[in-house]
Amino acid sequence: xxxxxxxxxxxxxxxxxxxxxxxxxxxxxxxxxxxxxxxxxxxxxxxxxxxxxxxxxxxxxxxxxxxxxxxxxxxxxxxxxxxxxxxxxxxxxxxxxxxxxxxxxxxxxxxxxxxxxxxxxxxxxxxxxxxxxxxxxxxxxxxxxxxxxxxxxxxxxxxxxxxxxxxxxxxxxxxxxxxxxxxxxxxxxxxxxxxxxxxxxxx
Amino acid sequence: xxxxxxxxxxxxxxxxxxxxxxxxxxxxxxxxxxxxxxxxxxxxxxxxxxxxxxxxxxxxxxxxxxxxxxxxxxxxxxxxxxxxxxxxxxxxxxxxxxxxxxxxxxxxxxxxxxxxxxxxxxxxxxxxxxxxxxxxxxxxxxxxxxxxxxxxxxxxxxxxxxxxxxxxxxxxxxxxxxxxxxxxxxxxxxxxxxxxxxxxxxxxxxxxxxxxxxxxxxxxxxxxxxxxxxxxxxxxxxxxxxxxxxxxxxxxxxxxxxxxxxxxxxxxxxxxxxxxxxxxxxxxxxxxxxxxxxxxxxxxxxxxxxxxxxxxxxxxxxxxxxxxxxxxxxxxxxxxxxxxxxxxxxxxxxxxxxxxxxxxxxxxxxxxxxxxxxxxxxxxxxxxxxxxxxxxxxxxxxxxxxxxxxxxxxxxxxxxxxxxxxxxxxxxxxxxxxxxxxxxxxxxxxxxxxxxxxxxxxxxxxxxxxxxxxxxxxxxxxxxxxxxxxxxxxxxxxxxxxxxxxxxxxxxxxxxxxxxxxxxxxxxxxxxxxxxxxxxxxxxxxxxxxxxxxxxxxxxxxxxxxxxxxxxxxxxxxxxxxxxxxxxx
Numbered sequence: 033x034x035x036x037x038x039x040x041x042x043x044x045x046x047x048x049x050x051x052x053x054x055x056x057x058x059x060x061x062x063x064x065x066x067x068x069x070x071x072x073x074x075x076x077x078x079x080x081x082x083x084x085x086x087x088x089x090x091x092x093x094x095x096x097x098x099x100x101x102x103x104x105x106x107x108x109x110x111x112x113x114x115x116x117x118x119x120x121x122x123x124x125x126x127x128x129x130x131x132x133x134x135x136x137x138x139x140x141x142x143x144x145x146x147x148x149x150x151x152x153x154x155x156x157x158x159x160x161x162x163x164x165x166x167x168x169x170x171x172x173x174x175x176x177x178x179x180x181x182x183x184x185x186x187x188x189x190x191x192x193x194x195x196x197x198x199x200x201x202x203x204x205x206x207x208x209x210x211x212x213x214x215x216x217x218x219x220x221x222x223x224x225x226x227x228x229x230x231x232x233x234x235x
Numbered sequence: 236x237x238x239x240x241x242x243x244x245x246x247x248x249x250x251x252x253x254x255x256x257x258x259x260x261x262x263x264x265x266x267x268x269x270x271x272x273x274x275x276x277x278x279x280x281x282x283x284x285x286x287x288x289x290x291x292x293x294x295x296x297x298x299x300x301x302x303x304x305x306x307x308x309x310x311x312x313x314x315x316x317x318x319x320x321x322x323x324x325x326x327x328x329x330x331x332x333x334x335x336x337x338x339x340x341x342x343x344x345x346x347x348x349x350x351x352x353x354x355x356x357x358x359x360x361x362x363x364x365x366x367x368x369x370x371x372x373x374x375x376x377x378x379x380x381x382x383x384x385x386x387x388x389x390x391x392x393x394x395x396x397x398x399x400x401x402x403x404x405x406x407x408x409x410x411x412x413x414x415x416x417x418x419x420x421x422x423x424x425x426x427x428x429x430x431x432x433x434x435x436x437x438x439x440x441x442x443x444x445x446x447x448x449x450x451x452x453x454x455x456x457x458x459x460x461x462x463x464x465x466x467x468x469x470x471x472x473x474x475x476x477x478x479x480x481x482x483x484x485x486x487x488x489x490x491x492x493x494x495x496x497x498x499x500x501x502x503x504x505x506x507x508x509x510x511x512x513x514x515x516x517x518x519x520x521x522x523x524x525x526x527x528x529x530x531x532x533x534x535x536x537x538x539x540x541x542x543x544x545x546x547x548x549x550x551x552x553x554x555x556x557x558x559x560x561x562x563x564x565x566x567x568x569x570x571x572x573x574x575x576x577x578x579x580x581x582x583x584x585x586x587x588x589x590x591x592x593x594x595x596x597x598x599x600x601x602x603x604x605x606x607x608x609x610x611x612x613x614x615x616x617x618x619x620x621x622x623x624x625x626x627x628x629x630x631x632x633x634x635x636x637x638x639x640x641x642x643x644x645x646x647x648x649x650x651x652x653x654x655x656x657x658x659x660x661x662x663x664x665x666x667x668x669x670x671x672x673x674x675x676x677x678x679x680x681x682x683x684x685x686x687x688x689x690x691x692x693x694x695x696x697x698x699x700x701x702x703x704x705x706x707x708x709x710x711x712x713x714x715x716x717x718x719x720x721x722x723x724x725x726x727x728x729x730x731x732x733x734x735x736x737x738x739x740x741x742x743x744x745x746x747x748x749x750x751x752x753x754x755x756x757x758x759x760x761x762x763x764x765x766x767x768x769x770x771x772x773x774x775x776x777x778x779x780x781x782x783x784x785x786x787x788x789x790x791x792x793x794x795x796x797x798x799x800x801x802x803x804x805x806x807x808x809x810x811x812x813x814x815x816x817x818x819x820x
Contacts, residue, residue: 113316113723114698115584115614115641116672118373120399120427124532125582128509 139214145173145191145222156217161210169193173222180206185228192228195220245270249278258283280304285743287325287349288768291797292333303342304368305334309349311746311791312696313721315373318748318789320774322804324350327374329802331355335362343368343394350374356381360388368394378403379430386412393446396424407432407455413440422449426475426506431455442467451475454508459487462494469497476506479533483513496520505529505554512539522546526573529554531580537563545570551607554578557593557614564597568604577601578612584641595622598638602630610635617648618675623657627664636661637672643699643724646676653677659684662692672696682706686713694719707731711738721746728786729756736760739767744793748772752790755783760792761810768795769810770803778808 117125139157152172159165166177178189185204186192193205197216205213205220252275255261265275281304284290295302309325327349334341341363351374359366366389371377379402385395386409407430413420420440425432432455441447447468456464456477465471481487491514495501501521510533525547530540531554540555540563550571557579559567567574579597583590595618602608602625609632618640627633647654654675662668662685669691673681677700685695686709693716701707708731710720720742728751739745739760754771757778761769771778772789799809 110585111643113313113318114643115581115639116316116696116698117580117584118315118399119317119401120373121531121580124508125584128532128534128582 141195141217141219143169143172143220143222145175146224146227148173154220156214162206162213166193166205169220169222175222182207190225192223192225193220194223194228245274248274252278256281277301282306284308286793286795287327287330288797288800289743289793289795292330294797296333296337300337301340302334302338303340304345305330305341305343306345306347307349308347311721311744312348312719313723313746313748314348318723320772320804320806323772323807324800324802324804326350326802328352328355331358335359339363340365342366343370345370345372346374347372348374350376351381353377353381353384357384360384363389365391367391368396370394370396370398371400372396373399373401375401379405379407379409379428383409383412386410386417387414390417391419392417393419393421394423395420396422397427398424398451400427402428404428404430406430410440411436415439415443418443419446420444421446422473423447424449424451424475425453426451428453429455434460438464438467444468445470447471449473449503451505452477454478454506457481458491458514462487462490465491465494465498470500471498472500473503473527474498474501474505475529476504477508479507479510479514481511481514483511488514488517492517492520499524501525503527503529507533507535509533510535512536515539515543518543519546523548525550527552531556531578534558534582541566547571549573552576554580556580556582557591558582559597560592561594561597561600562592564593565600565604568600572605573607574601574605575607576610577605577608579614580612581614581641584614587642589616595619598622599625599629602626605630607632609633612637612639612672614639614641616641617645618654618657619647619649620652620654620657620660621647621649623654624660627657627660631664632667633661633665634667635670636665636668637670637696638674639672640675643674644676645674653681655681655684659688662688667691670694673700674698676700678702679706679709682709686710689714691716693717695721697722697725699724701725701727704728704731708734711735717741718743720744722748722750724749726751729753732756733759736764736767739792740764740794742794744791746789746791748789750790751786753784754778754781754787757787757790757810758783762812765812766794766796768793768799771808771810772806773808774806 140153140155143152143154154168154172156165159168162180170177175191176189177191177193178186180186194202195205195213195217196219197203198218202221208216248271252261252264255264258281261275261279265272276298277300279299280302282295282299282302283306284295285308287307287309307327307330309327310319310323313319314323325348327346335358339362342365344359345368351371356377359369369385369392382395382402385392407428410432421444432453434456437456441450441464448471450464450468450471450473452464452475454477458477458479458481461476465474495518498521502524504518504521504525504527507530510530512535515535522543523546526549528547528550534556536558537560540559544550544553544563544567548570551573552575553567553571555578559579564579567577579593593615595615598611598613598615599622602611608630611633612635615638618638646652647657655678658673658677658681662671668689671685671689671692671694673696679702682701682705685692689695692714695710695714695717697720704727706725707722707727710717711731712735717738722745727747732752733756757769757771760767770791771787772791773787775781775788778785778787799811803809
């Protein structure tokens, strides 16, 4: 890339020398050109310095990348005005994220465990699926949840995870798709297996 | 001597001229001879001033004594991206003051990127008895108090359009200032306002204006209220919804769907803030006639978009977020054969990793499947020369091609080389290209292609591209029709600029920021080119406190017959004919 360019660059240098407008006094052509070359390189570094000083948001990638070599971009701060999106639109995007987040922040539910002296609260949005949720509950309350099957519920454990849904009914955790569970779960109760058996769950 | 000019009575010439509306043609007419110049200037009714500092109000008024419609543009385009510091300029007040006295019959004022004050709005409301249209596009500096004055006084107002302006929104009460006797509204765009308005006032206004064709609401108008409004205005051609979300309630949905189906003339939909997929099907009944759809504020995923688009065979314009993904764009290419303009905006632009599956492939699909596509704005995270070449070959009819690869200097992801060849293909094949924005890794070679092939190019935007002054030289010396050039963060310095100084007088403007143009070169340019205003924008303080070789932060050069302006803030210096920098505040 660079070698092909060098010849053409010199060509242009020569052509530009012949133009009317240039810096420096007439009659000092040669020195002026050299000075200008030097100025160019010092310009580069001072331009960089100035950029560093006065556009603090410039990324590290920009500083090392000055002559167009590709480097893997590190974690970046934002560049002013880039990508070119109007403030109007940027604000809208932010509002969009906020309303997504607002839904997220409303996902704390109480968790009770039979026999435990006090309740806990967990944020359902932290978990992506049932296994993650159950694991977290197991850790929190120091129990094991047993194996889930659609036919028989949770087998082989002292406790059964249940939840109260929007309609006020007590349901077994795991029966409905995760998304539906998240939007309908109001509170969780880790029920003793003996009680659950009495209600017809478990084996 | 044969005096041809006097053989035609003026009235006849004037009548003939009245059929000629285009500015370029009017300008040509005025140069035929002195008497045509005189006749033409007295009957020119519409003026377009692309740069409000290129000419003074006094000069315009002196030449054209009876103007009815004026359009003015202020700040440079890069102001949209916060690159022009606050207070730079673009004030409309001097224009309004002058026109208030000179043009009592003024009917239309259209402003873009200008600073407007409430005082000006009040002056407009008082001064122009037949005022019909106020369009404030990306303007700022005024509040809803100013709007109240317009509403209260402009009896013949047809159009009030505030698109994307930054309004000091004190309250929604201004809308109630339209008197009950006011019925002439044709177009209302208040989508940029944040405050809630009295819904009854809005409904009554809509209800009593039978000619209302275009209504763009703001996001505070809830979806539940939309149906009522639509039933008052079934003749609407353009609708911008408010917030388009609610919990799905069957009666709200069917009410809305019913009201929409009554709007048989609807061609354009926009708004859709916070849109939820559940309510999208409410618009299905009008989709067959839809030509313009703006979903760029809606976080709707591709399956729902695909479904919606499959109902819109006549779609000509689509603005959408990148949630549409490659798969959605492929579906678009299949459903919407009449597509002319596509804009795909990024949903998460400040994250390096892609959050959606949108790549160059989407653009390739659309360019292949939509034969009338001529205008594109596309944000993506990867591109290849191969894709660009395919796109160029598919779609040589592009007139506007704006590609933004989100990470600066991103190379061709297949070859890891620069994207020179790809953009070269674009300019080579698309012979009618008038507007181009490039991005990704580009060397001077890309600019060589642009200078060689882009002969009809009028506007070019560059960022983080090029190796040397040769790149800029190619563009300035090659692009014969270039009018606007805006550059940021490119290694272009003094040489190319000075070598092509004369070119700058043939252009409207040049913007360069974070480049390598020295203060000395700016001074020289200002000295040698009296018909250019060379403005140095530098927030570090006066440029003469630094060495002459020191590059300026930002540079804005524009041709002007009005001379240097006098309303500059402290961080702008005009390089004038006196060899010292002239700054007047």
